[in-house]
Amino acid sequence: MAAAYGIHLGNSSASLASYSNGAPLIIANDAGDRVTPAIVALNGTEWEIGLPAKSGQPASKSIIKHNKRLMNSDFNAEDLTYVETSSSCRIQNEEKLVYEFETSETTLYSNPDNIATKIYAKLFTIASHAMNNEGDLKLVLAAPLHWSTASTERLIKCAELAGFDVLQVISEPAAALLAYNIEESVEDVNVLVYRLGGTSCDVSVVKVSGGFMTVEKNIYRSDLGGQCLTKDLADYIAAEFKQKWKLDPQESRRAMGKLLIHADNCKHVLSTLNSAHVFIESLLDGVDWSQNVSRARFENIISSKISAYMEPAQKVIESFGGQIHKIVICGGSMKIPKLQSAIANLVPEAEVLSGISPDEVIAVGCAREAGLLLDIPEFSLRDLNTEVEFLGKDIYMKYLDQTVQLFKEGTPPYAQNTHSIDAGDAKSLNITLHEDPESEQFATESFNVETLKKPLTLKATLQQSNVLLQLE
Structure with a gap:
């Protein structure tokens, strides 16, 4: 039996959700976290994905961050510079874009698509362990609204190489609306x-x-992005450290790397609690640092950026x-x-x-869409461009001595409308449909309403070639 999943792979993190028993559910990774860092590192000769790549000793690893920016086929020089400065692997961009991962034990080469596939493979493993039965892992992905078809196709290929069966790619705003x-x-x-x-x-x-x-x-x-706020918090902690110890972490790339990781964790804690404790072992020259940061302090630090x-x-x-x-x-x-x-x-x-x-909204929306698509397996939405015919004229209905506009011109197919009907003591009800109030009827429907509870509720569904009328 197939299982429905939704994934949102962002620049900084990835979220995985499943859809079962009529509801979406976020799946935690092997560390128990509901969100997985979208970071890949080569540690010695071993690949690390997610939290292991983010934690530990960054100086001993070759790390790539924000890979999704370069999955966009239309990335620019600004994107390339951003990824290069935030990562510790070399990036070559001559005929093809290539990552050079170099550690003390080996040098390996990769590219954005391979890195994305590794992250999807990690999520595939998490999803597989969460399944109670064996079957295909059906997936809906979300892509940025500004991405081209070529970029979304790359995303699909990476997910499929990781083992997923991709049903559809939807835009991130659409996924957000579907979640609710x-x-x-x-x-x-x-x-x-x-x-x-x-x-x-x-x-x-x-x-x-x-x-x-x-x-x-x-x-x-x-x-x-949130990284700007993390940097502000890290700069604040660095200034506090410098004031006490007369040592400046800003002069050490290793120290600032540590600070940014701890500042990011602190920022997330302050999203739910009023205070967070920061402890950094051997921040600079063997000196440890311990500090409490309140939410009020953090909000004061970032207040100047809120308007931006x-x-x-x-x-x-x-x-x-x-x-x-x-x-x-x-x-x-x-x-x-x-x-x-x-x-x-x-x-x-x-x-x-x-x-x-x-950080879970888009994945939840994707999972819900996947669950809906599994209910109509013959309906393929791999083609992102689908022609839809909208209603060309108004549709009115008449019953007893009433005339009601049922659907407006331009209404999409499968739209629904409900209308309350007071049939009095009538035992039967005759409803006719018209293109305008004065035209001849083009359809009629009769209902036995003697046993129905009053007042009646009519549900009309606009189908491809007719209007379906149901009384409740």
Whole structure:
């Protein structure tokens, strides 16, 4: 029996979710963590993926971080420089992009696709261990909205080489909406999707109408991410250390590497607790460092950057010009309460959806989509471009002495509409459908309503060639 999974592989971390018994569920890795660092390292002659690659002694490893940036076929010089400066392996970009992993024991060469495959293979192992039965691991992936088809195809190939059977690739904003079942909304809603990851920021306004999602506006920023806040916290701790010991960690790449790891852990702890303890063994010249950091202190450190993080959201909202009904926050950096309150204050009248941990939202949406697709196995969505015919004219219904507009012109197929009907003491009800109130009927349906509970509820579903009417 096939199992449904969703994966979001980001620049900094990866999240894996399954779909079973009608609900998505995040799967923890072998360390018990719900999120796996998207980091790969060569330690001696052994490959390390996830937490082992992130922890330990970074100086003894050859490490690649933020590999997803270079999975984009349209990456630029800024992306290349960012990955190169944050990693400890050499990157050659002549005819082909090649990573050179060099340790004291060996030198190995790889590329972005191979590294992505290793991360997917790690997630495949985690998913396999979580399965109670043997079967195919069906997968839905999320890709950034600005990626080309060639880039998403590379993502699919890497996941398939790792062992997954990829059903579909959906956009990250669509996955975020699916996580909260927003596409099932009866009324038309405009949703602001704000994603802040480790190294980038995506803001979209998505219109949901009749089960269809349309991205109206989008801004992508590669210069905004949680890493900037981690760096500010690390600089603060370094300054405290220097003030006490008259030694400057900023002058040592090894010391700052340690500081950044501990600052990142501290940042995540402060997302849920009011205080975090930082202990760094042998930070510089054999001197240990121990310090408590309060959430208030951290918020004060990052306060000057809050307006910069809100700027793309403000621009998208102003450009859209319409009312925002809901806000979905996603991305690991949006766990920070200060950022959550800032985005909520931009649109005070909108409902902020934050019931799912932000770094798990997109994976949960992908898993839910995978579960839905398994219910219709004959329906293939590997082709990302699908033609859909929308309703060309209004449809009205008439019953008793009432005339009601059932569907508007432009309504998508499989849209549904419900209508309350007061049939009085009538034992039967005759409903006719018309293209306009004065035209001849093109369909009619009769119902025996004698035994039905009053008032009646009519559910109409717009199908490809007809309208399905059901009384409840």
